[in-house]
Amino acid sequence: MGSNPSEGPVSFPGGHNVVPLYLNGKTITTDVTFDVTSPLTNSVAWKASSASDQDALAAVASAAQAFPAWRKTKPAQRRDIFIRAHAVLKERFEQSKKFSQTETGASDGMIAFEYHLALELLLYTAGLVATVEGSLPTVEAESSYAMVLKEPYGVVLAIAPWNAPHVLGLRACLVPLAAGNTVVLKGPELSPATYHNFVDALHQAGLPPGTLNTVFHRPADAARITQLLIEQPEVRKVNFTGSSNVGAIVAGLSGRNLKPCLLELGGKAPAIVCNDADLQLAANTCVFAAFLHAGQICMSTERIIVHSSVLKEFRGHLEAAGKSLQIEQLVASAPVEKNKNLVQEAVSKGARTLFGAPDTAVTATQMYPVVVENVSPDAKLYATESFGPTVSLYSVESDEEAIRLANNTDYGLSASVFTRDLARGFRIARQIVSGAVHINGPTVHDEAGLPHGGAKSSGFGRFGGKNSLEEWVQTKSMDKETTQDRNERIHALWKRIDSTGDGQVDLHGLKKGLKKIDHPLKNADSLLQDVLKAVDTSGDGQIQFSEFRVFVEHAERELWQLFESIDKDNSGALDKEEMRAAFKRAGLTISNAKLDQFFDEVDTNHDGEISFEEWRDFLLFLPSGVSNLRAIFSYYSATANVNQEGDVHINDTLQGFGYFIAGGMAGMVSRTATAPLDRLKVYLIAQTKPKEAQAATKRTLWQTVRGFGRPLVAACKDLWQAGGLRSLFAGNGLNVAKVMPESAIKFGAYESAKRFLGKIEGEDPHHLHPTAQFLAGGFGGVVSQCVVYPLDTLKFRMQCETVQGGLHGNALIAQTARTMWNQGRLWPFYRGLGMGLAGMFPYSAIDLFIFENAKWWWQARKARELNIHEDDVEISNIVTASIGASSGAISATAVYPINLLRTRLQAQGTVLHPPTYTGIVDVTRKTIHQEGFAGLFKGVTPNLLKVAPAVGISYVVYENTKALLGLH
Numbered sequence: 030m031g032s033n034p035s036e037g038p039v040s041f042p043g044g045h046n047v048v049p050l051y052l053n054g055k056t057i058t059t060d061v062t063f064d065v066t067s068p069l070t071n072s073v074a075w076k077a078s079s080a081s082d083q084d085a086l087a088a089v090a091s092a093a094q095a096f097p098a099w100r101k102t103k104p105a106q107r108r109d110i111f112i113r114a115h116a117v118l119k120e121r122f123e124q125s126k127k128f129s130q131t132e133t134g135a136s137d138g139m140i141a142f143e144y145h146l147a148l149e150l151l152l153y154t155a156g157l158v159a160t161v162e163g164s165l166p167t168v169e170a171e172s173s174y175a176m177v178l179k180e181p182y183g184v185v186l187a188i189a190p191w192n193a194p195h196v197l198g199l200r201a202c203l204v205p206l207a208a209g210n211t212v213v214l215k216g217p218e219l220s221p222a223t224y225h226n227f228v229d230a231l232h233q234a235g236l237p238p239g240t241l242n243t244v245f246h247r248p249a250d251a252a253r254i255t256q257l258l259i260e261q262p263e264v265r266k267v268n269f270t271g272s273s274n275v276g277a278i279v280a281g282l283s284g285r286n287l288k289p290c291l292l293e294l295g296g297k298a299p300a301i302v303c304n305d306a307d308l309q310l311a312a313n314t315c316v317f318a319a320f321l322h323a324g325q326i327c328m329s330t331e332r333i334i335v336h337s338s339v340l341k342e343f344r345g346h347l348e349a350a351g352k353s354l355q356i357e358q359l360v361a362s363a364p365v366e367k368n369k370n371l372v373q374e375a376v377s378k379g380a381r382t383l384f385g386a387p388d389t390a391v392t393a394t395q396m397y398p399v400v401v402e403n404v405s406p407d408a409k410l411y412a413t414e415s416f417g418p419t420v421s422l423y424s425v426e427s428d429e430e431a432i433r434l435a436n437n438t439d440y441g442l443s444a445s446v447f448t449r450d451l452a453r454g455f456r457i458a459r460q461i462v463s464g465a466v467h468i469n470g471p472t473v474h475d476e477a478g479l480p481h482g483g484a485k486s487s488g489f490g491r492f493g494g495k496n497s498l499e500e501w502v503q504t505k506s507m508d509k510e511t512t513q514d515r516n517e518r519i520h521a522l523w524k525r526i527d528s529t530g531d532g533q534v535d536l537h538g539l540k541k542g543l544k545k546i547d548h549p550l551k552n553a554d555s556l557l558q559d560v561l562k563a564v565d566t567s568g569d570g571q572i573q574f575s576e577f578r579v580f581v582e583h584a585e586r587e588l589w590q591l592f593e594s595i596d597k598d599n600s601g602a603l604d605k606e607e608m609r610a611a612f613k614r615a616g617l618t619i620s621n622a623k624l625d626q627f628f629d630e631v632d633t634n635h636d637g638e639i640s641f642e643e644w645r646d647f648l649l650f651l652p653s654g655v656s657n658l659r660a661i662f663s664y665y666s667a668t669a670n671v672n673q674e675g676d677v678h679i680n681d682t683l684q685g686f687g688y689f690i691a692g693g694m695a696g697m698v699s700r701t702a703t704a705p706l707d708r709l710k711v712y713l714i715a716q717t718k719p720k721e722a723q724a725a726t727k728r729t730l731w732q733t734v735r736g737f738g739r740p741l742v743a744a745c746k747d748l749w750q751a752g753g754l755r756s757l758f759a760g761n762g763l764n765v766a767k768v769m770p771e772s773a774i775k776f777g778a779y780e781s782a783k784r785f786l787g788k789i790e791g792e793d794p795h796h797l798h799p800t801a802q803f804l805a806g807g808f809g810g811v812v813s814q815c816v817v818y819p820l821d822t823l824k825f826r827m828q829c830e831t832v833q834g835g836l837h838g839n840a841l842i843a844q845t846a847r848t849m850w851n852q853g854r855l856w857p858f859y860r861g862l863g864m865g866l867a868g869m870f871p872y873s874a875i876d877l878f879i880f881e882n883a884k885w886w887w888q889a890r891k892a893r894e895l896n897i898h899e900d901d902v903e904i905s906n907i908v909t910a911s912i913g914a915s916s917g918a919i920s921a922t923a924v925y926p927i928n929l930l931r932t933r934l935q936a937q938g939t940v941l942h943p944p945t946y947t948g949i950v951d952v953t954r955k956t957i958h959q960e961g962f963a964g965l966f967k968g969v970t971p972n973l974l975k976v977a978p979a980v981g982i983s984y985v986v987y988e989n990t991k992a993l994l995g996l997h
Contacts, residue, residue: 041222041225041226042056042225042226042229042230043056043225043229044056045058046075047062047075047076047077047078048065048075048076048077048078048221048222048225048245049078049225050078050080050084050088050242050243050244050245051225051228051229051232051241051242051243052084052087052088052091052242052243053087053091053094053095053238053239053242054232054237054238054239054240055238056225056229057078057084058078059078059079059080059081059084061078061079061081061247062076062077062078062079063076063077063079063218063245063246063247063248064076065077065132065218065219065220065221065222066361067131067132067134068133068134068358068359068360068361068394069130069131069134069358069394071362071392071393071394074131074132075222077218077221077222077245078245079245079246079247079250080244080245080246080250080254082253082254082257084244085213085244085246085254085257085258086257086261088213088242088243088244088258089184089213089242089258089261089263089264090263091238091239091242092184092211092212092213092239092240092241092242092263093183093184093211093263094239095211095237095238095239095240096181096183096184096210096211097604097605097606097607098237098606099206099209099210099211099237099240100180100181100209100210101597101598102209102237104158104159105158105159107155107158107206107207107209108155108156108158108159109155109235110231110234110235110236111151111152111154111155111158111203111207111234112151112152112155113234113235114151114230114231114233114234114236115148115151115152115155116234117230117233117234118147118148118151118195118227118230119148121226121230122144124226125140125144125195125223125226125227126140126144128220128222128223128226129144129194129195129220129223131222132191132194132219132220132221132222132223133191133192133194133219133220133223133358133360134357134358134359134360134394135322135357135358136322136355136357136358139321139322139357142321143193143194143195143196143197144195144196146193146195146196146475146476146477147195147196147199147227149476149477150196150199150200150203150477151199151203152477153477153478154203154204154207154477157204157207157495157497157498158207160495160498161179161208161498161499161502162179163176163177163178163179164176164177165177168508174508175506175507175508176506176507176508176601177504177505177506177507178504178505178506178507178600178601179499179502179503179504179505180209180502180503180505180600181205181208181209181210181501181502181503182210182265182266182501182502182503183210183211183263183264183265183266183637184210184211184212184213184261184263184264184265185202185205185210185211185212185213185264185265185266185267185268185501186212186213186215186258186259186264186266186267186268187201187202187205187212187213187214187215187267187268188201188215188255188267188268188269188270188271188279189201189202189214189215189216189217189224189270190217190270190271191217191218191219191220191360192322192325192326192327192360193322193326194217194220194223194224194227195223195227196475197270198214198216198223198224198227199227200270200492200493201214201268201270202214202241204492204497204498204500204501205266205268205501206236206240206241207498207501208498208501208502209502210265210266210501211239211240211241212240212241212242213242213243213244213258213264214228214241214242214243214244215243215244215245215246215254215255215258216243216244216245218245218246218247218248218251219360219361221245224243224245225243228241228243244258252278255278255279255282256282259279259282259283259286259288260282260286264288265288266288266289266290266291266501267279267283267288267289267290267291268290268291268292268293268490268492269290269291269292269293269294270292270293270294270327271294271295272294272295272414272416273294273295273414273439273440273486273487273488276292276294276295276488279292280292290490291482291488291489291490291491291492291500292483292488292489292490293327293442293481293482293483293487293488293490293492294327294440294442294483294486294487294488295327295414295416295440295442295486295487296327296328296329296331296414296440296441296442296443296472296483296487297331297332297412297413297414297438297439297440298318298328298329298330298331298332298440298442298443298444298445298463298472299330299331299332299333299334299434299435299438299444299445299461299472300314300315300318300330300332300333300334300444300445300446300447300472301334301428301431301432301435301444301445301446301447301457301461302315302333302334302335302336302339302343302447303336303428303431303446303447303448303450303453303454303457304336304338304339305448305449305450305453306339306447306448306449306469307447307449307469308339308342308343308346309346310447310469311343311346311447311469312343312346312347312349312350313346313350314445314447314469314470314471315330315333315347315350315420315445315471316347316350316351316354317471317473318330318445318471318472318473319331319333319398319418319420320354320357320398320418320420321473322357323357323358323359323395323398323417323418324398324415324416324417324418324419324420325359325360325364325416325417326473327416327442327443327487328442328443328465328472328473328474328475329416329472329473330420330445330471330472330473331414331415331419331420331421332420332421332423332434332435332438333347333400333420333421333422333423334423334425334431334434334435335422335423335424335425336424336425336426336427336431337424337425337426340424344383344422347383347400347422348383348384351384351385351398351400354398356391356395356396356397356398357395357418358394358395359394359395359396359417359418360394361394362393362394364416364417365393365394365395365396365417367415367416367417368387368396368399368415368417368418368419369387369388369396371409371410371413371415371419372387372399372401372410372419373387373388374408374409374410375401375404375405375408375409375410375411375421376401378405378407378408379403379405380401380402380403380404380405380408380410380421381401381402381403382399382400382401382402383400383401383402383422384398384399384400385397385398385399385400385418386399387399387401387419396417396418397418398418398419398420399418399419399420400420400421400422401419401420401421401422402421402422402423403422403423404421404423412438412439414440428453428456428457431457432457432460432461435461436460436461436462438485439485439486440483440485440486440487441461441462441463441464441483441484441485441486441487442463442464442465442482442483442484442487442488443463443464443465443466443467443472443473443474444458444461444463444465444466444467444472445466445467445468445469445470445471445472446458446461446466446467446468446469447468447469448468448469451468454468454469455468462484462485463483463484463487464480464481464482464483464484464487464488464491465479465481475493476493477493478493478494478495479493479494480492480493480494480496480497481493481494507601519577519578519581519582520574522546522581523574523577523578525542525545525546526538526539526542526543526545526546526577527542527574528541528542528545532573532574533571533572533573534571534572534577535561535570535571535572536557536558536561536570539557539560539561539572540557543557543650548650556650560650563580564576564577564580566579581649584648584649584650584651585645585649588641588644588645588648588649588651589641589645591657591658592641592644594611595607595608595611597610600638601640601641602638602639602640602641603638603639603644604637604638604639605624605625605628605637608624608627608628608639609624611658612624612658612662614658615657615658615659615662616659617658617659617662619662630647631643631644631647633646648661690990774812782804782808786801786804799878799882803874803878804874811870811873871920871923871924873920875916875919875920875923875924876916876917876919876920876921876980877916879915879916879919879920880912880913880916880984883912883915883916884904884909884912887902887904887908887912888902888904904988906985906989909981909984909985909988910981910982910984910985911981912981912984913980913981913982913983913984913985914977914978914980914981915977916980917976917977917979917980917981917983918973918976918977918980921973921976921980922969922973925965925966925969926965926966929956929965929966929967930949930952930953930956930965933945933946933952933956
């Protein structure tokens with residue numbers, strides 16, 4: 030037996046005092062933990078992190094993200110990692126022994142035994158890495174060939190047990206990793222520190238982040254977390270080692286989600302002792318195999334079947350071997366109670382104990398080894414896997430009876446046959462339904478080079494052996510078409526496009542034909558013109574079949590050359606990482622969302638890769654000579670902008686309308702919410718009292734700052750007295766009528782300008798050069814200002830009127846408009862437009878520039894923290910509002926003087942504000958002369974109080990409406 034664990038605080042690899050999770054190459058601890066109880070002391074040894082649903086999903090996402098790169102690593106790279114891990118674990122034996130012994134109660138001998146197997150498994154797997162091979166089968170067609178490839182599945186979920194943690198835990202993940210898969214390892218709650226220790230060793234040996242992730246959890250969360258992991262689409266295959274009951278649940282979940290699984294489950298291993306056997310060898314071997322690790326091994330001998338002619342002698346050898354047994358630990362008190370109950374129930378039905386004390390437990394987690402003879406078939410012990418230090422002894426008259434008894438169980442994992450006659454041993458072994466049969470050896474036998482798995486309720490699939498990699502790869506066949514096949518394919522395509530069958534196709538016919546085959550170009554009229562010009566080499570406006578064939582053959586050659594240049598691993602298919610790298614080399618930044626949409630469109634069989642056939646069919650009608658990635662990006666942007674569901678095509682017109690709607694909603698909500706502040710701002714701006722202003726110019730800066738709030742209070746009183754709360758919303762109907770189209774046009778024009786500039790520069794419209802981004806923002810502001818300026822002027826004139834005892838109604842709107850018309854026809858409606866445009870361009874440009882770049886900065890920072898692409902970072906409404914409020918406040922302050930001067934020009938002609946200024950120069954001169962430079966910022970406080978929340982709310986509504994409409 031090993032000694033008790035050392036006292037004092039424990040530190041786990043990674044520097045934690047709680048067993049952490051391994052996610053994306055980093056150790057993390059969770060707020061929720063669970064206790065790990067040591068069977069040696071029956072007390073809490075340490076705590077372990079308990080994964081939440083989000084942690085489990087993060088483990089899968091990390092493995093999925095790491096898969097494309099890991100699958101492309103060379104076999105030698107994987108081999109070297111496993112060899113280095115062997116060296117690291119060899120050095121960590123004492124540390125590993127401490128963790129394992131504390132958590133499982135295993136003896137020194139058991140730990141040395143299974144640790145040696147784990148080290149051997151590392152070396153064996155290192156040598157196995159390069160053994161996966163494809164083939165070149167013979168096909169019928171001349172000048173053609175085919176290939177059969179073996180490719181990894183993707184993310185593998187490995188669920189491993191506690192009882193031999195090093196060898197069983199490593200076995201669950203090593204071979205899948207060797208085959209190029211990535212792994213989420215769901216470790217047992219009974220031995221998390223042991224698992225974390227060897228996973229850390231693999232990472233220290235150079236395993237890339239995300240390739241192997243661990244999930245531990247509280248016992249109560251087992252069912253939920255297991256189901257959640259299996260149901261994830263990224264998980265492509267499952268392996269489970271454990272009880273048959275739980276294995277059936279795992280198999281059911283896997284089956285419902287159409288995922289293959291490998292199951293190594295429980296056993297009720299028989300050992301047949303023939304009448305010519307070496308009885309002492311058989312007895313010693315059976316005792317070893319039955320009671321090693323207190324019988325807590327799935328291959329443990331649970332039934333000894335002896336020929337009656339040698340039973341008495343064998344019984345003596347068995348008792349003698351049993352006397353030398355050490356009493357080993359069970360992992361908890363529950364297995365002790367289970368085994369005691371099984372023995373007691375069997376005895377009550379006629380069985381007798383050969384040796385052992387089933388009624389006596391040494392400690393809560395220890396019991397004496399027990400051999401029970403003559404167990405009745407109706408006793409639970411006859412069929413139940415005890416998974417403890419209990420074995421049944423049976424007597425038979427013949428080999429045939431021994432075989433029938435050995436097979437009379439739901440299990441079939443391991444068995445033994447003891448005989449001096451090798452032929453007899455083989456004959457019996459062939460008739461036993463079991464994954465393994467050992468002749469003159471223990472049922473507990475496993476090594477890396479042998480296949481290991483069960484029959485019947487002991488599972489299916491195989492770990493170990495030279496063919497074990499086959500469990501973790503899937504077969505793909507590929508073939509090359511012949512010249513005849515290609516000609517027939519091109520001719521068939523022509524017949525579908527030439528819908529009239531007259532042997533020639535004009536522009537209308539080309540569009541009709543492409544609609545018939547549902548090609549992405551069917552709605553892209555401008556690109557169709559380019560295609561017609563490229564194909565119609567005669568220039569007569571008609572495509573002949575000869576021209577069509579030459580175009581297709583030339584286009585396919587170009588597309589194949591580009592395809593080969595992207596396919597860096599020569600796999601015959603393009604994955605997302607290859608496409609992302611190729612776009613990057615071409616100077617294009619593609620977000621995960623955009624790349625996913627591209628794959629959804631091109632990858633028609635949705636296997637996560639683009640074959641050349643899929644690549645060719647999507648890009649075939651790209652005009653000849655421009656089949657490069659920039660051309661492909663522009664082509665895709667023009668033909669395949671899909672929404673979140675990936676099945677609705679949204680052309681530029683519909684996208685523009687969507688931005689228009691989103692902008693209008695943003696304007697309506699934000700301006701209504703801040704209407705009182707807007708009313709206060711205009712009221713203060715329109716006040717021009719020369720005497721007070723001249724006095725203000727003599728104040729110190731501190732006096733000026735202290736006095737900023739006084740006019741605001743006075744203005745609030747005036748407006749309240751004029752009509753109460755409703756007075757603060759005076760003119761808001763007109764305000765909304767003006768702001769909705771203004772905001773809609775501004776955002777719509779901004780997005781249109783981005784798309785236009787993106788096409789010119791060949792850039793992603795959402796990642797423009799800063800100068801282009803600034804110009805797009807200014808353009809949106811100028812266009813919206815020009816369209817709604819008359820409403821803006823009318824609104825300001827109304828807000829500057831004094832109304833006693835009532836509100837502004839429709840009659841006053843008409844009266845104000847008539848008054849303005851009588852004062853100068855259209856001119857009063859456009860008074861101050863030049864100043865308005867001068868202010869709106871920088872305001873809109875600065876606001877949108879700061880918002881977009883601040884948003885990207887925040888996304889980039891979070892992306893680095895989460896190790897994802899910045900465009901895949903979700904931005905909360907609070908962050909959006911904060912960024913929007915900041916950008917609005919900065920831009921509004923920057924152009925406030927221009928806005929103030931424009932407003933004063935607009936306010937002229939009201940009762941309290943007769944015509945005073947002749948133009949921009951005059952209003953600027955008089956404002957500074959009468960009020961000083963501080964006058965240019967009069968009303969800035971309520972303006973900022975209004976602008977910051979208004980812009981923040983506007984962006985929140987805009988971004989959420991875009992998301993609702995499926996826009997980016």
